[in-house]
Amino acid sequence: MNLVNSLKKESDKMKRRGSKYLIKEINEKLILRTIYNNEKIDRASIAKQTGLSPAAVTKITAELINQGMILEAGSAKSSGGRKPILLSLNPDYGQFLGVKIGVGYIELAITDFTGKMFENQRCDTESSDPVSIVEVVKKCWNKCNSKSDGNLLGIGIAVSGVVDSKEGIVKDSFLLGWRDVRIAELLKKAFKCEVLVMNDVDSFAMSHLWLGKAGQYSNAVVITLGIGIGGALIIDGKIHTAKGGVGEIGHMTVVKDGTTCSCGSKGCLEAEASFGSLVKKVASTTKNIQLRELYKSVKQSESSEIEYLRKAKNIDPEAFESVFDEYAQLIGIALKNIINMLAPDYLLIGGEALEFKDHFLNESILFAVKNAFGRLGDNVIFEIDELGEESWALGSIYNLMDEKLFRVSQK
Numbered sequence: 001m002n003l004v005n006s007l008k009k010e011s012d013k014m015k016r017r018g019s020k021y022l023i024k025e026i027n028e029k030l031i032l033r034t035i036y037n038n039e040k041i042d043r044a045s046i047a048k049q050t051g052l053s054p055a056a057v058t059k060i061t062a063e064l065i066n067q068g069m070i071l072e073a074g075s076a077k078s079s080g081g082r083k084p085i086l087l088s089l090n091p092d093y094g095q096f097l098g099v100k101i102g103v104g105y106i107e108l109a110i111t112d113f114t115g116k117m118f119e120n121q122r123c124d125t126e127s128s129d130p131v132s133i134v135e136v137v138k139k140c141w142n143k144c145n146s147k148s149d150g151n152l153l154g155i156g157i158a159v160s161g162v163v164d165s166k167e168g169i170v171k172d173s174f175l176l177g178w179r180d181v182r183i184a185e186l187l188k189k190a191f192k193c194e195v196l197v198m199n200d201v202d203s204f205a206m207s208h209l210w211l212g213k214a215g216q217y218s219n220a221v222v223i224t225l226g227i228g229i230g231g232a233l234i235i236d237g238k239i240h241t242a243k244g245g246v247g248e249i250g251h252m253t254v255v256k257d258g259t260t261c262s263c264g265s266k267g268c269l270e271a272e273a274s275f276g277s278l279v280k281k282v283a284s285t286t287k288n289i290q291l292r293e294l295y296k297s298v299k300q301s302e303s304s305e306i307e308y309l310r311k312a313k314n315i316d317p318e319a320f321e322s323v324f325d326e327y328a329q330l331i332g333i334a335l336k337n338i339i340n341m342l343a344p345d346y347l348l349i350g351g352e353a354l355e356f357k358d359h360f361l362n363e364s365i366l367f368a369v370k371n372a373f374g375r376l377g378d379n380v381i382f383e384i385d386e387l388g389e390e391s392w393a394l395g396s397i398y399n400l401m402d403e404k405l406f407r408v409s410q411k
């Protein structure tokens with residue numbers, strides 16, 4: 001409801017300024033958002049919730065029905081008199097595509113116009129070269145599209161690193177080896193539709209804002225543990241993205257003169273506690289010949305590194321445990337630092353490392369709460385991601401819906 005309130009404020013401001021076009025856009029978006037929030041709602045209730053006049057609601061909803069964006073979806077119970085007709089977003093108006101670009105794979109999510117996912121695909125990528133990634137996205141989409149034949153309204157992209165969303169440029173993604181890559185332009189050419197790029201952890205956090213509980217807290221932090229380590233900050237229901245690079249938790253220094261990181265620095269949390277680093281540590285700790293041999297075939301991809309850790313857990317549990325004891329400490333230090341700096345009400349932990357959560361997570365949280373400044377750690381609500389893998393791609397769709405349907409453009 002925060003967004004509705006801010007749109008209402010904007011609407012009042014614009015009325016004073018007298019910009020007819022903008023008022024129309026704001027009111028349309030206000031109504032769309034209200035319908036989305038309520039799933040189904042009648043015109044009189046829209047007027048009540050938005051503060052618009054019943055006549056204005058009737059006029060705008062008629063236009064939206066004409067465009068096919070909303071439809072009449074049954075009627076509500078009457079409290080005497082005519083039954084009020086309910087309006088909802090039209091799921092068949094079009095589709096949104098969300099793509100998470102990972103290391104060695106891409107993950108696609110496709111939703112209808114209401115943001116409901118109906119298809120999800122994961123495709124492997126041979127190289128991280130942007131042109132070949134776009135080709136894989138196209139191929140993967142074509143595979144999905146054979147099962148659906150809707151109008152593609154836009155593409156949301158979730159990618160690691162620092163992102164300039166306005167220009168559609170990935171400025172620095174060390175995991176992908178990208179610098180100043182104009183990914184939105186490449187995809188626009190291939191798909192002929194709008195493309196909106198965002199940081200992948202922000203996308204993951206966006207899913208938790210829309211589908212999870214993150215929006216219920218005024219100050220929430222999301223941390224993801226996997227092949228990389230990332231973070232996102234949510235303040236008053238909005239993702240904080242100053243300069244496109246807020247929450248690079250993985251690049252806080254945790255070991256002086258430690259392992260060289262992909263970012264060029266030394267001893268970053270990501271360098272010491274990424275999957276790649278855990279795999280290396282297991283291989284140098286174990287005395288088991290089979291495990292040492294297996295290490296030679298590990299590729300720098302999420303699936304390959306996870307597979308090695310799974311095998312290590314079975315083949316040499318002792319080596320695995322000793323590496324994860326150290327991992328628990330490093331993650332504990334990171335969580336403590338996050339609590340001291342941001343004092344979150346809610347701290348959500350996600351990422352592929354959760355598969356091994358029984359081997360580190362409780363220890364990490366206990367360390368953080370015990371060692372946080374004063375009583376800052378006492379009331380933090382810790383939760384783990386339960387939305388699943390597709391939430392990495394889905395968030396970029398919600399970002400797109402927010403931008404396209406509910407947010408007023410700053411022209």
Ligand SMILES: [Zn+2]
Pocket residue numbers: 250251261262263264265268270271
């Ligand atoms: Zn780093």
